[in-house]
Amino acid sequence: MPNESSKSNHQNPKIMEISFRQTREKEWKETENLTREAFWDVYKPGCDEHLVLHLIRKRNCYIEALDLVAVDGKIIIGHIICTKAKVVDSMNSEHPVLCAGPFSIMKEYQGKGHGARLMEYCIAKAKELGHDAMILFGNPDYYHRFGFRNAAEFGITTKEGLNFDPFMALGLLNASLSGITGKFYEDESFSVDGAELEDFEKQYPFKEKHVTSTQLKL
């Protein structure tokens, strides 16, 4: 696990000292903006992840101790959050799990290993807090390095009963996730309403949305 304050492997001495800690409430807006900037046009024209993050912080799914930032001096360069979610088995028993994301690194700092170190920090914190499992939707090429596997390997499907490569799970205390099978339900904050997004966007400087050939599919 990276230390709360530890050196990154980046060569530029000006940004060598990246530290990791819990997000402060006064930094909520800044981290929502960071999320908007990082996700904009990456998966679709514009993005809604900054609104998701905003909604998470108002709901019971919010876990203050897993709302984390990476900081370079006074600049927040990365953010990740995990929320309370559940896997419901065939007997209707609910197993609490974590849902990871949104996860963002400021564009200028991407591709330098800071994201990986923030994710490792988050996983270590989640273990420390005694959580059993972390589930996310993301690019397998990236997340397999942290130990995430296709959720199908653990008998976990989406709430619709589906499995696909970007739907992944990681056992935190028990690597095989034994005893946790069923359908995964994330918090309702992830279902963003178009009108709500349009309204939320009004508090940000205008940004043009683009359709791009590199838009990633999750």
Ligand SMILES: CC(C)(COP(=O)(O)OP(=O)(O)OC[C@H]1O[C@@H](n2cnc3c(N)ncnc32)[C@H](O)[C@@H]1OP(=O)(O)O)[C@@H](O)C(=O)NCCC(=O)NCCS
């Ligand atoms: C995804 C993200 C948080 C990773 O942070 P980062 O600091 O750039 O990542 P790292 O430097 O630790 O790792 C870089 C590696 O990840 C790969 N990578 C980065 N983003 C990726 C993505 N979305 N899909 C697949 N691979 C990705 C890079 O190609 C590089 O691969 P390599 O180590 O094999 O060369 C950051 O790129 C970001 O904010 N992206 C936009 C928002 C986003 O996609 N968030 C995650 C949604 S699931």
